[in-house]
Each structure stands twice: as C-alpha cells, then as structure tokens.
Amino acid sequence: MRSRILITGLLLVAPLARGQSYSAKVGVIAPLTGAEQAFGAQHERGYAMALEDINAKGGVLGKPLEIIKYDDQSKADVAVQGASKLVDQDKVPVVIGAYSSQSTLALVPAMNKRQVPLVIPTATADNVMASKSPWVFRVCGGADDYARATVDFLKTIGLPKSLALIYENTNFGQANAESMRVQAKAAKMAIVADEAYAQAAPSYTAMLQKVKEKNPEAIYFASYLLDATQLMKQSRQVGLNPKIYTSAGTGFAIPAFISPEKGAGKDAEYTFSTQQWMPESKWPGSREFSDRVKARFGEYPSYHAVQAYVSLLIVADAVNRAGKWEPKAIREAIAKVEIPSIFGPIKFVNQQNQHPILITQVQNGAFAIVAPADQATAKPILPTPPWSARP
C-alpha cells in the first residue's frame, strides 16, 4: 500500500521535476553585429550552406533541420547570455559557437554547467579546451598548431634570427603570442619585441616605431580585421620593413583583408598567414563548395565559413546516429564522428579534431597556398620589398 502511494506520488511529481524535453533544433552563437561582424557573416554563410546540404539529403531524423541563431554582438558576456537563452529558454540540446576565442572561453563554463555539448568551430586559443570537459569539442586547429606550422614553414625558407610579436590583447592574441613564444624558443629564434595592443585604438604608430627600431627579421601578428588593416597601413607610414610578415590567420586571412574598401588593399600584399582551409586545398569538394558560395553570396568563403559549415554537418551526423535530440546521446555521438569533409577528414581525439594548417601568402591581390608541400599552389615571394619600393 505504501509503495503504491509512493509510486503514484512519484508519478505525479515527476512531470514537475527537472524533466527536460529538448527542442529538435541546433543552437548557434555568432557575432552577427559588432567588431567581429565580418567573421560572423562568414559563419552565417557556412551555416546556410550546411542547412541546404543537410536538408537536401533528408534533414535530421527525417525532418528538416532548423537552427536558432543568437547574436553575441562580438562580446563575451553577451555570448554567455546566449547560452542561457538557447539552452534554458529555447531548450536546444546542442550548441555551436561562438566565433572569437574570448567569447568561446566565456561560453565554456556556462555550457559545462548546463551539461549540453558545445561544438567550437573557430576559436584557436588553446585555453578554451583547458577544462578538458567531455561536453566541449573543437573542430578547428589551435594556436599551437598555428605557431608550429608557421615555424615549420619558416625553416623551409631559412629561419629568421629575430622575431617580433604584435598581438591584440584578448584571448586570441595572447594565446597565439604565447604559442609562438614557445615555438620560437624551441627553434632558437630571438624574440626582439613583444607588443600587446588594444583593438580600436586610433593609432599604432608609436608601437610600430618601437618595433621598427628593434629591427626584426620577421613579425608574427595575431590580429582581427580592423587592427590588421590599420597595422599594415601604419607599417607603411612608419617605414617598418621586416623581411617577412607572418600572422595567425583571422584578420590577415579573410578575403575582406585584401579588399581596398574594407581592408588593407595593396598594403596586404606579401603578407603570410596561417589558414585552416583554402578553396584550392586538396580536400575533396573544396573547389565546388567555394564556387557555390561565390555564386550565392558574391564572395569566396574564408575558412571560417567552412568551419561553420563542417560543424553543422558534424552535429547533424551525430544527431542522426544518436537517434534522439538529447544532450548526452548527442555528445557521445559527436565523440565518435568520423567523416570525410571539405575540411579534411574529421575525427576527434580527446575532444579535438585533428586538423592540418596551411600557410598562404597574398600574391597579386589573392591568397596563394605556399605550404605544406602537398597542398602548395605557388612559391613564396621573398624577401618582402621595402615600402618605399612598393606602389
């Protein structure tokens, strides 16, 4: 008798208890407005293409896939609010995002607390993975990969003896600078200048002047688009002439950087950058994807678009295999994902996808792949001519 009452009681209370019924949608957090809007736009295109392709093949679990987007306004604390809105209010069982290392870092504890899987498409700072949480997966390569790839490339052209680090002072910049410090030390490159700067400052000329006086043979930048543009224009003004400009992708790696209206235009020429993907890369389907995006949006995609595209494909694949819209099941399915893609073969080892890094150089107003050897489409142009000798 008592057990019957108990069971009935439990049955009555159960619906009131913390029973979550998740929605059949994927949550997405990206900077649709704000300083990182250009990258948010790339993400959006990637997600749009992925939705098309996924739904053309029948959607997820037999229904068309839907995503719920949240604009983090390029701010870390807004990204955290996104977690609350998407998970607590909209009840999504999986989230992809954010864009920047800063916003993603803020997002991780919020997602961990809610025990909902987070797929990171683009954040390169390695501290976003520091929590080693089973709920967090990263698709892109990290800052260490960038630094190592750059140093490996520099070794093939004659390792410079001195390096200057110039980086923006949020998570992305600091993390990439730290990775490069480690790699430079191992390769015995002397770091002659180490300058952190704040984004949205009117002038970097004082800092660039300082770097110029140290006479570095090479510079490694970690910058977003606005700062990358200013830095190259002001390097010209100051007459900063290292033999080689390298960078940790991002601002230096997107098509907008080369455009004269939105970027540095001809001042972008000769700069090297790490890239996670290029239209010319040898992964099957890259070229076609790139052309499709150009036809639809008028511009070739940057690797950020591809990362977003692939992330959504990964999630769709995982949900299909998990068989239900439930966080734990989806998490376990993501861990087991093994699919070929235009971003290379996807496989997570310890929550991290193993992804090789490309090096490109801006040649004649376009990106050309110069490393690694099996992906190269052009030879590097070196040394960089001094500004006075450039148009």
Add this chain to the structure above:
Amino acid sequence: MTRSRWLPAVLFFAFLLSLPLWMRDAYLQQIAFRVVIFAILGLAWNLVGGYAGQLSLGHVAYFGVGAYSVALFNERLGWNPWLGTLAGIGLACVAALIIGSLTFRLRGPYFALSTIAAAEIIRLLALNLSFTHGAIGMIAPGLFDEPNSDRKTYLASIPLLALAFLLTAWTHDSRFGYSLRAIRENEDTAMAVGIDPAREKLKALLLSAVLVAAAGSLYASVFQFIGPDSVLAIDMSVQMALIAMLGGAGTVWGPIIGSVVLTVAAEGLKAYLERAHLLVYGLLLVMVVLFLPGGLVSIFKQRWFRRLRPRAGTT
C-alpha cells in the same frame, strides 16, 4: 523597524524564498536571480547616492573587486568561493577607504568624475596586469560544486538581499541616516550642526562597498566567467544609479522596486528589442530625471499613505 515596514518585508521575503518551489523554469529562475542581485546593488548604491546624495558613478569598482577576489584567491591559494567572498569584502573595504578619502574631498561634478576615474583605473589595471589575466578574464569557481545548482545559488542570494534591506531600513530611521540626509541637503550647514561629513560619507561608502563586493562575488560564482568588461565596466555603475533613481533614491523600497521593474522590463523587451536596450535605459533615465525625480516609489507613496494612514483632520 516600524510595523509598516516590517509586515511587507516579511511577506516579500517569504515570496522570494518560495519561488523555487513553484517556479520551475530555469530561465525564469535566472531572471529572479538577476532581480535579487540588482536589488542588492541598487540598495547599496542608494546608501551613498540616495541618502548621502553623493553621485558615485564608480561603484562598479567594488563589484569587480568582489568578483576578482573569488577568482584570484581560488586560483592562487585554492580558497573556496565563500572564503574568497570574505577576502573580497575585506579588499573592497580597503579600496573604499582609499577611494573615499581621496574623492570625498571633491564636490558636485568633480566628485562624480573622480569616482569614474577611480573605477576606470581599477578596470585598466585588471585589463593590463598579467596577474588578473588581462583581457582574457578569469574563470571563477561555482558556489556549489554540483551542476544545475541554480536554485541553491538563488537561495544563497536572499540573505544578502535581506542584509541590504535591513541596513537600509536601519539607516533610514537612524541618526546615521539623519546625518546623511543633512549632508545631502547642504554639506556646509551639516557641518555647522556638528556632523562630520567626511566620516559619515566614508561610513556610508564602507557599508555600500561591502554589499556591492558580496554581490560581485556572488555574480562571479554564478556566471563563472569574469573579465574587465563584464565586472568593471562603467555601464554597471550607471545601472546601479538608474535602478535606485528609477525606484526612488533615498527610500527603502525604491531600489527593490527599481530592480524588479528594470530587470523584468529588460528581459521582456529583449525578445523584441534586443538591440534597443541601451536606448530604453537612456529614455528611462531622462524621463525619471525630468518627470519623476523621486522615483516610482513617489507614486506609490501617495496613494498608500492616504489609504492606510489618514491624517488627523481628513476623512
């Protein structure tokens, strides 16, 4: 406390405590939590801004000190967030003593500007020192080690609100409050009556800083990610002032009402006007200053008063 204050307070806190029993939605619980936090902040600011009449726009400094203390003491010394909070309160008191003794010498807009400067210096230090991890920010430990401990955290915030409320009520009716109001009306005249403005203002600031720092520590353990832009931004100082002003500066219930109205309205508007919330804040502030400088409480006060306590000579 007078009876007219005691009864509504008990009802109000009983209501707050009961919330987790019938409010199941995690999202709504979060909103309730934010209402409580901002009420605490509003009440704290009210002591200095409302009662003493000192327009401090740098209160976020103490919030940041509280938040960063939890994170730093945990990272460097392994302290749990409860101890970190105590440390934060202590540090905030030190900061209040320093900032107060420097800024209270100034009057009017100079005072307001100096409080902004003080808070900005702290923010810039947090931003530039590697000790605080700069712009990257820090991860603070959660108050309770379990996932999904939102309900417990919410309940933990209620005693702090009660403390803030009691402090305010006591201030309102005590000699201390009288001194503060005298200083607010005319500092020189207050001196003439034997009040030491410097001491009283500093006392108010210390009480205020304790509450704000505790709220900051709580915030850090809940959101777990803190950075110079989230816990030391000038926006939050303005928000504290707005909450108190909107509800009614210099009153006991004002900041609480202000927090309820503002937080709920902000959430409600967010769904439709995500990008317009600054504009709404601005309009609210302008309208309060121009048309309702006594705050929302001044509306309630009249009807309430008339209904419950008919004055002698009126029917």
Add this chain to the structure above:
Amino acid sequence: MATLQAILNGLLVGGIYALIAMGMALVFGVMRLVNFAHASFLMVGMYVAFFGYTLLKINPYWGFVLVGGALALFGLGVYWTLIRRVMGQSDFLQILLTEGISLCLVGAAQLLFTGDYRSINLPLANRTANLGPLNFNVAYAVSFAIAIFGATSMFLYMRYTEMGRAIRAVAQNPGVAPLMGIRVQWVNGISFAFGVACAGAAGALLLPIFYVNPTIGGPYNLKSFVIVVLGGMGSLEGAALGGLILGVTEGLTAYYWEDSYTQVVDFVLFLAVLLLRPQGLFGRKAP
C-alpha cells in the same frame, strides 16, 4: 629622435583632442554643466560625416563645417527640450540627465546602425609626409591644422563679437549678466550648441583616420574630462593646451611603456590634477 617622433604624433592627435575638449570647456564655463553626452555627440558627428561621404560624396575635410552646423542645430534642440529644464537644479540631476541623453544617443545609434564598425577610405588618409627625419600621416596633419584653425576662430569670436562677449559675461557671472541686458537662456543655448558643434566637427575630422561605431565615443568622453580638468574647467585656452599635453603624454607613454597603458596614464593624470591642483592650469576657482 624617436622621442621627437612620438611627440610629433602626440601633438597631431592632441590637436583633435583639443577641439573636442574645448566644446566641453565652453559648456562648463558658461552653464556650469558637465556634459556627459559630449562624446556621444562626437559619435553622432562621425555618423553624419560618414553618411555625408558615402551618400553625398562630401569630403569631411571641408564637410566638417556642415557637420558642425548640423550638430549645432541638434544641440540647440536638445538644449531647448531637455537641458533647459534642469538648469538651476542639483548637479546630481544634471549629470544623470546628460548621462541619460548619452545612453539615448548611443542606443539609437546601435538600433539604427548596429554595432558594426564603419570607415571611409580617403586617399589622403593613407599618405605620409616627411618633416626632415620625422614622418607623419597627412590626414592627421590636416586635422590638426583645422582644429587649430577652429580653436583660433573660437578665441577670436569670444573676444571680438557681441555674442562672444555675452557668452563670456554669463560665464563670469550668471547672476549679474541679465542686468546687463543679456538673455541668459539664449546664451546658454548658443553655448551648448557651440559645444556640441565642436564635438561634431571633431568627429568629422576623426572619421578618415579612424572608424565609427556607436560606442566609439566612450574613451573620448573620459579624455575630454581629463583635458578640461587639466586645463581648468571653463577655460578655452586651458582645454586647447590640455589637449596637446594629453596627446603628447599619451604618445610618449605608448612609446616608452606600452600602448595599452595610455588610458591608465590619462586617469592617473586626472586624479593627480583633481587632488593637487583642482583648478587646473588656467582655471579660476577651485571646486
């Protein structure tokens, strides 16, 4: 040598700071009002200049006059509808009102233009020139020249015109001025409009070398406070000089220490002045 370069860069930027701060100094000198919305008007000026260039091809280097004019009218409107009502009330309410106006402006900009950064690409902005061994950006130099021109015009106006004298009279003694037949309300309005116009024009000059987004005003507000206090609240010459001093100090800090510390130095300077010499360089009375 490098020091001279840093000083030159600092001076050029300081010219623009001076123009911005002079607007704030004027408003404070005449109305005893600290306009917390000052830099938000700067931001509005930048947007006006931006759209003036992208839609109407108006080059900000002469268009700044139009921008200044547009903002003067806007400022007059703001004064008449809002500011006028708190004149004579407590500092508390005045500050909160201007802060509220600031939030409205920023909020409206966010709503209308989103948080994206916009910039224009003037060929002039990319040109560098040389002054002996020192180099400088031509756009900065042009802005500096215009700012100095603007500042000088303001001085001359204040000194030699009827209205200028009226403004100075109200600044000196708002109680007695009406006895001299001066319509104080009008003077206040004109001064406020003038102040806002300065901010707007400076914004137009800033646009080619920088970019605009709704929150771009923030740091300039704080810098303006520092400059106005440094120069002495209400003193135009003080604000001009203060702007140059701040520019140079920031440039030297960026060079010798680190770029990110320039803001800290701003505030330390600010507190030092407030505590050690609150009347600033040319100010008349201590607070």
